[in-house]
Amino acid sequence: MIRLRSRKGVSGAISAMFIIAIFFICLVSMFVIQGLTNSYNQTVLDRNRMDWERNSEHITFIRAAVANNVLNATFSNDGRVTLHIVQVWLSEFPDNNYSSANWQKQFWTSRYISSGETVNGFGSSPNFKRVNVGSLGSLTSLSGLTSQYYKLKLVTERGNTYECQVPYPPPSSGGGQLGGYVLQIDNDQNNFQYATGMMTSYGAAYSVPKGAPCLYRVLIRNMSPNPVLLHRNSTMSMMEGAVGQVIYSYIVATSNDVMTRGPIMDEKGKPIPPDPYVDDSLTISPGQHVYVYFGAKTQGGNEWAINPGHDFLAAFILVFHYPGDPTYRTVPTPVIYVVVM
Numbered sequence: 001m002i003r004l005r006s007r008k009g010v011s012g013a014i015s016a017m018f019i020i021a022i023f024f025i026c027l028v029s030m031f032v033i034q035g036l037t038n039s040y041n042q043t044v045l046d047r048n049r050m051d052w053e054r055n056s057e058h059i060t061f062i063r064a065a066v067a068n069n070v071l072n073a074t075f076s077n078d079g080r081v082t083l084h085i086v087q088v089w090l091s092e093f094p095d096n097n098y099s100s101a102n103w104q105k106q107f108w109t110s111r112y113i114s115s116g117e118t119v120n121g122f123g124s125s126p127n128f129k130r131v132n133v134g135s136l137g138s139l140t141s142l143s144g145l146t147s148q149y150y151k152l153k154l155v156t157e158r159g160n161t162y163e164c165q166v167p168y169p170p171p172s173s174g175g176g177q178l179g180g181y182v183l184q185i186d187n188d189q190n191n192f193q194y195a196t197g198m199m200t201s202y203g204a205a206y207s208v209p210k211g212a213p214c215l216y217r218v219l220i221r222n223m224s225p226n227p228v229l230l231h232r233n234s235t236m237s238m239m240e241g242a243v244g245q246v247i248y249s250y251i252v253a254t255s256n257d258v259m260t261r262g263p264i265m266d267e268k269g270k271p272i273p274p275d276p277y278v279d280d281s282l283t284i285s286p287g288q289h290v291y292v293y294f295g296a297k298t299q300g301g302n303e304w305a306i307n308p309g310h311d312f313l314a315a316f317i318l319v320f321h322y323p324g325d326p327t328y329r330t331v332p333t334p335v336i337y338v339v340v341m
Contacts, residue, residue: 048239048246054158055237055317055332056080058181061164062118064152071123071142071166073152077113078181079332085111087155088128092147098165102147106131123152163327182224183318183331186289191219192314192336198263205314207339213271213304214295215264216249218316218333221289229280231319231328236294238338239313247312249305250296251277264295264304273302280321292318307340314338 058079065072071090077083088107093099107128113119123142130137150166185191193202196214208214216236222228236249253275265271274295284290294316297305316333 044245050158051237051246052239052315053081054160055315055330057083057156057158057160058330058332059083059154059162060181061162061168064164064166064168066145066148066150066166069143069145071145071150071152073122073164073166073168074118074120075122075154075162075164076118077115080115082112082114083160084157085109085113085154086157087131088142089151089153089155090142091151091153092145093149093151094147096149098149098151101151107142108136160330161327162329181331182222182228182329183220183284183320183333184223185316185333186219186221188219188289193217195264197265197269200263205338206336207341208307210307210309210340212307213264214249214307215252215274216294216314217291218294219289220284220292220318222284222286224322225286226322227283227285228320228322230282230284230292231321232277232279232299233319233328234292234294235317237313237315237317238308239315240308240310245308247305247308248297249294250299250301251282252293252296253277254282254291254293271304274304276300276302283323292316309340311340312338 056079058077060076060078062074062076064074086109088109089104090107091104092102094102108131109128111119111122111127126139126141128140128142130140148167151163152166153161153163155161190202190204192205194205194208194214194216195202196209196212202217205214205216218236230251232251234251238247238249240246263272264274277296277300279300282290282292295304297303314336318331318333319328320331321328
């Protein structure tokens with residue numbers, strides 16, 4: 001008589017192996033997902049750092065002139081980071097109308113400038129190579145100049161450009177500033193405020209509600225001897241350090257002043273869309289200080305941007321140009337710490 005052995009022990013072992021395999025698959029999957037998440041967060045942090053560094057660059061020209069047929073410019077790095085100048089554009093003009101250039105030349109250079117450093121004699125040293133089609137020339141200075149009227153444009157490695165007319169300062173009113181940033185936050189206790197919901201007056205914006213649409217305003221003074229026109233790309237950057245997220249709030253029309261139009265929400269709690277900002281519609285006269293308003297989710301949009309869910313750093317990036325000068329310039333403002341309630 002033949003007896004069959006019980007297979008219960010074998011099936012139990014196989015089941016245990018399957019359970020162990022599933023456990024290891026889940027464990028490996030968790031590590032893979034965690035690794036991908038960390039990689040994504042690091043990429044976001046790196047991009048935000050790059051954006052912050054780009055917005056923190058700034059150059060202030062002090063003087064520029066042609067002497068003995070050589071360009072001699074002086075400027076300072078009054079931004080918050082070291083900048084690297086990699087290109088120079090030089091355009092020659094027949095007179096001080098700065099129209100219809102005689103020629104424009106591009107030069108390669110490599111000049112690192114620390115924050116707070118002032119550069120003297122820029123252009124007089126042989127640190128430049130003429131960019132030709134498919135090749136670079138030999139090292140030279142910005143010399144052999146036969147006019148007195150030029151425009152000098154500096155290009156940084158991060159992609160910012162800074163332009164100055166030559167001679168500078170101009171003999172009469174013209175482009176440029178007297179010193180420091182062209183646009184600055186005014187020294188007033190009510191220089192940074194917000195309104196939200198059913199509010200009919202402004203409150204200090206150093207603490208704001210979480211996840212709410214807000215109308216922000218900052219008091220800006222024009223330090224230049226010329227009027228400036230604000231571009232719709234002017235933004236308020238809200239940076240959450242904890243997760244590396246940046247929310248942008250774009251400039252809106254000044255008619256959104258809650259003091260004149262009422263709350264930014266109706267009685268049913270529905271947001272009243274902001275009035276879109278029409279490009280260059282806000283002009284700030286020399287020495288004038290005005291409130292500049294932010295709140296749109298997109299450039300020229302009529303949808304509110306929403307506050308972050310955590311405390312954030314607020315920085316205003318003001319993009320402007322002088323009337324009659326098509327070159328847009330960028331001015332960052334100091335970072336403000338905002339508590340989210």
